[in-house]
Amino acid sequence: MTEMYEHIDESTLDGMRTLVTEEAVEGKTVLLNMGPQHPSTHGVLRLLLELDGEYVVNCVPDIGFLHTGVEKNMEAKTYTKAEVMTDRLDYLNTVGNNLAYCLAVEKLVDLDVPPRAQAIRVILTELQRIASHLVWLGTHALDLAAMSVFLYCFREREMILDILEMCGGQRMMTTYFRPGGLWRDVPVEFEGAVRNFIKIFPARIQEYEDLLTNNPLFVERTKHIGVLKPEDAIRWGVTGPPLRASGVKHDLRKVRPYSGYEQYDFDIPTQSDGDTYARYLVRIEEMRQSLRIIEQALNKLPYGPVRSNNRKYVPPPRSEIGTSMEALIHHFKLWTEGFPAPKGSVYVAVESPRGELGVYLEGDGGPKPYRVHWRTPSFVNLQVLPLLAKGHLVADLVALIGTVDIVLGDVDR
Numbered sequence: 001m002t003e004m005y006e007h008i009d010e011s012t013l014d015g016m017r018t019l020v021t022e023e024a025v026e027g028k029t030v031l032l033n034m035g036p037q038h039p040s041t042h043g044v045l046r047l048l049l050e051l052d053g054e055y056v057v058n059c060v061p062d063i064g065f066l067h068t069g070v071e072k073n074m075e076a077k078t079y080t081k082a083e084v085m086t087d088r089l090d091y092l093n094t095v096g097n098n099l100a101y102c103l104a105v106e107k108l109v110d111l112d113v114p115p116r117a118q119a120i121r122v123i124l125t126e127l128q129r130i131a132s133h134l135v136w137l138g139t140h141a142l143d144l145a146a147m148s149v150f151l152y153c154f155r156e157r158e159m160i161l162d163i164l165e166m167c168g169g170q171r172m173m174t175t176y177f178r179p180g181g182l183w184r185d186v187p188v189e190f191e192g193a194v195r196n197f198i199k200i201f202p203a204r205i206q207e208y209e210d211l212l213t214n215n216p217l218f219v220e221r222t223k224h225i226g227v228l229k230p231e232d233a234i235r236w237g238v239t240g241p242p243l244r245a246s247g248v249k250h251d252l253r254k255v256r257p258y259s260g261y262e263q264y265d266f267d268i269p270t271q272s273d274g275d276t277y278a279r280y281l282v283r284i285e286e287m288r289q290s291l292r293i294i295e296q297a298l299n300k301l302p303y304g305p306v307r308s309n310n311r312k313y314v315p316p317p318r319s320e321i322g323t324s325m326e327a328l329i330h331h332f333k334l335w336t337e338g339f340p341a342p343k344g345s346v347y348v349a350v351e352s353p354r355g356e357l358g359v360y361l362e363g364d365g366g367p368k369p370y371r372v373h374w375r376t377p378s379f380v381n382l383q384v385l386p387l388l389a390k391g392h393l394v395a396d397l398v399a400l401i402g403t404v405d406i407v408l409g410d411v412d413r
Contacts, residue, residue, distance in 0.1 A: 029057055036065050040143050040398040043408030047385075047401075049394070056397060059389040061382055066412035074372040078338025079105055079179065082369065087173040089374060090410040092132040095124050095164070096352045098177040103258060104348040104361040105179040109341050111313050117181035117306040118260040122297045123194065124167065124176070125259075125350075126290040130201075131160040132353035133283050137208060140280070140402035144221050149211050156204050163193050180308035184318075194298055198291050205287055212280070222277035226388035226400045229274060236384045240355025240377050242404060245282045246274035252351040259350075263300075264293045276403040283405075313339050338367030345371070354378055354405055378410035 032049045035041040044065035050058035070089060074082040086097040099121055106113060113121075138153030161171040167186050168174030176183050212218045228238070230246040243250055251268045253261040269285035271278035308314045315334050320327035341363035349358035355377030364370035381404050388400050 034397070036062075041401055042139065042406060043411075045382075045401070045406070045408060045411075047397075049397070051394065054393050054395075056389045056392055056394060059386045059397070061385055063379075063382070063408075063411050066408045068409075068413065070413045071372045071374065075369055078367045079341060079369060080334065080338060082372070083178070084173075084175050087175055088409060089376065089413065090352065090354065090357070090378065090407045091172060092135055092407055093128055093352050093354070093357070093410075094172055094174060095121075095128045095177060096350060096357065098175060099125055099259065100348060100350045100352075100357050100359050101361075102177045102179050103350065104346055104359045105341070107346045107348055108344065108361055108363055109179075109313055109339075111180050111310055112308050113181050113259075114305045114308065115260070115302045116185075116304045119297045119301050120182060120186055120306065121177055121259050122261065122264070123294050123301075124164065126294045126297075127160045127163060127194070127197075129353045130287050130290050131157050133287050134160075136283060136353075136402070136405045137280075140399070140405075141212060141218075143398050143402050144218060146212065146215075146218065149208060152204070152207060152211075156201060159193075159197050163190070163197070166190060166193060178307070178314075180310060180314040182306040185306045191298060191301070194294065198295055198298075201291060202288070205284065209284060213284075219277065221396070221399055222280060222403075223275060224273075225276045225392060225396050226403060227273070227275045228384060228388060232387060233274070233384070236387070237380045238355070238384055240352070240381065240405075241279055241282045241286065242381055242384070243355065244269060245271045245278040247272045252349055252356060256349070258348070261293075264296045266292050276399050279403045340365055340367055341369070349375070352377055354407070354410065355381060374413055376410045376413065378404075378406040378408075379413075382406050382411055 030051045032051055034047040034049055036044040036046040041047065046062040046065065048060040048062055049056060068088070070085050074085050077085075083098060083101055086101045087094040089097050105111070134153040134157045138150035141149035164174055164176070165171045166189060168176035168183065228242060228246050230248050233243045233246045233248060239250070247270055249268050249270050252258070254268055266289045269282045269289060271281050311330060315331045316324070316327040321331055343363055343365050345360065345362040347358055347360045349356050351357075356375065357377055358375035360371065360373040360375070361369055362371035385400065385404055388404075389397055392400070
């Protein structure tokens with residue numbers, strides 16, 4: 001097999017040696033491309049695999065096929081207009097992305113958020129977390145040939161997307177959260193729809209568990225597969241369910257509460273085995289904890305405004321535009337010129353379904369951010385895939401990609 005490398009110059013071979021072992025360069029092991037179109041890679045992810053028979057010797061993720069330049073595009077827009085791009089990062093956590101960005105803007109300009117808006121933010125963010133976990137669970141089970149679970153998960157996800165559409169007019173890219181609060185108040189049907197969901201969903205979670213948790217095929221495909229030790233998880237900067245499945249009890253909603261999370265009573269699910277099965281159990285329990293948070297927020301949902309009254313940064317109510325020339329001019333100037341933010345920089349992080357989602361925002365005194373940078377959990381967590389994959393069968397790699405729970409829009413910015 002060494003003849004296949006004869007046409008490659010020495011500099012290229014040196015580059016290959018930094019990615020794969022000497023055995024691969026000499027042709028003793030096989031190099032194989034997986035993706036970027038393979039369905040189990042959950043997007044345009046390419047993996048360069050080095051195989052010894054059916055066992056993975058090395059695995060090198062190759063990203064960049066979906067790069068959109070989101071950060072630089074946001075820097076070319078006003079603070080308000082830049083928010084629409086946050087929905088497109090992790091498209092399974094759109095309101096969570098909105099929340100991180102809004103919190104950063106509010107911290108930069110010292111903008112208050114009414115209590116009602118904070119409670120609604122929490123409710124919708126936790127519904128989004130459940131919806132994201134449902135997509136993960138359905139696709140992860142589908143990768144392992146469990147078709148029914150996929151259909152059941154998307155059945156419940158539709159209910160959540162209907163609630164998001166009810167509030168923001170869109171199923172996914174809502175941009176419903178705005179600096180200083182919300183776009184508008186929730187409709188009158190909102191509370192009934194959410195209560196109906198939290199009433200039926202516990203039984204649906206049990207239905208998923210009945211199909212998977214003690215299923216011998218699922219257990220064999222996930223137990224002791226891709227074990228991540230807690231010290232390795234910390235060393236690689238892993239956050240979210242993969243970190244908690246390795247026994248590290250870390251959740252930003254508890255460690256550094258934001259948006260009023262300190263008011264709610266909930267647990268941080270952990271497991272100690274650190275394998276694919278443990279990560280499944282953590283995400284299942286996280287959905288139950290999200291229901292607890294939603295119910296508490298709904299029970300004490302305060303009355304009042306949903307947007308700050310600080311007219312320097314927040315547009316006037318739409319009802320005033322038709323009766324007040326000053327309100328119309330103010331609305332026009334905010335949407336065309338934007339508002340100036342003071343010089344300075346802030347970093348705000350939230351707990352997304354995949355881990356720590358942080359945004360660094362720097363202002364220079366103008367209406368556009370000088371610098372925007374996102375710390376996305378999919379990008380960081382993907383680093384650990386080579387560590388998880390070594391020594392496992394190629395068939396197990398499909399389960400390992402799913403267990404990290406990456407979204408390529410969250411990886412390639």
